[in-house]
Each structure stands twice: as C-alpha cells, then as structure tokens.
Amino acid sequence: MSNPTLTETLKELSRTTHDSVDDLVMSSQPFASHDNYRKFLQAQFEFHSTVNPIYHNATLAEQFDGLASLSRLENLKSDMKDLDIEPFAGIDRPTFNDSEAIGWLYCVEGSNVGAAILYKEAGKIELSDAFGAKHLSAHPDGRMAHWKDTKAKIDALPLSDTEKQSAIKGVQDAFTYYKRVVRAIFGE
Numbered sequence: 001m002s003n004p005t006l007t008e009t010l011k012e013l014s015r016t017t018h019d020s021v022d023d024l025v026m027s028s029q030p031f032a033s034h035d036n037y038r039k040f041l042q043a044q045f046e047f048h049s050t051v052n053p054i055y056h057n058a059t060l061a062e063q064f065d066g067l068a069s070l071s072r073l074e075n076l077k078s079d080m081k082d083l084d085i086e087p088f089a090g091i092d093r094p095t096f097n098d099s100e101a102i103g104w105l106y107c108v109e110g111s112n113v114g115a116a117i118l119y120k121e122a123g124k125i126e127l128s129d130a131f132g133a134k135h136l137s138a139h140p141d142g143r144m145a146h147w148k149d150t151k152a153k154i155d156a157l158p159l160s161d162t163e164k165q166s167a168i169k170g171v172q173d174a175f176t177y178y179k180r181v182v183r184a185i186f187g188e
Helices: 006-027 034-055 058-063 073-082 098-123 143-156 161-186
Strands: none
Touching: 006 098, 006 143, 006 161, 034 073, 034 098, 034 161, 058 098, 098 143, 098 161
C-alpha cells in the first residue's frame, strides 16, 4: 500500500475539527438574515485577512504557480462594501511559518468546495456574486477542478518530514482559529 499524500493526511487528521467548524458555522445561522450574514462576512474577512500573506509569500509562490491569484480577500472587501460592513475589531491574529502556512492554505482553499452550499444559501437571501456573496463564487475552473489542482500543487511541494508535520499543525491551527473568530463575532 502506498503512503498517503500530504493532502490525504491533512484531510484525515483534520476531519473532526473540520466537521466541528461546519457545525459551528451552520448553528450560527449565517443565512437567516442579512444581519447574521454581515457577521459571517466579518468572520470571513478576519480569516482571509489572516491568511492573505500566504498568497504573497515569495518562497511558496516560487513552488506554487498562480498562488497570488487565489486570494479571495478583495472579493470579501467588495462584499463588505455591498452590505456596508466594517471589519470586526479585537481578535488577535496568529502567526505561522512557511510550512505551517501550507496547512492554512489547504484549509482556506478547501473551504471553496464547501462554499457551494454557502453560495446557494446566500441566494435565498438575495445575495450573489454580483452583490454581497462574490467571495463564495466558484473558481473560474470550477470548484472541484480547482481543488484537485490545488491539492496536486500542495502534494508536489518538496517538503521534509518536519515541514509536513508543521503543515499538519497549520491546518489544525487554521480550523481552531476560524472557530475562535466565529465564536467571538457571533457571541457564542
């Protein structure tokens, strides 16, 4: 039997935390109203602002073609402007090294697959990629094609075993941080 890829390992080791994030987000009812959705946007903005430096990391960009183009922060800013929302203040942002950043990248890019459900829910409160939900729209290549390409690029990174362990720490830290952000903003 072959060894699992890094992304297979990240998926397996973050499954429970990932599921708890999904449960927490949906229990916050982000699509029950525009007011709840505004809080969701604040949480998304906080998370995407935290991970944005990854997309501009020169070391990763040399090994990960098109990295800078994947950031959804500008789309989030557009969504916040549409709904006249200011960023949430008072959440300490974590730091991470280059190999931990790979786990964070896995988390944030993987979230675009699940965003298909969120995008559909946003449509029920009259939000779309034209107004308020641009950051939830699919990648031009399609969600699954983009995700497969992203996983292949992560798996192709020349990482040592120590760096792979750091990536695993990074994915756990990313999910844990997002839960902390959601709880702070939604008051849970």
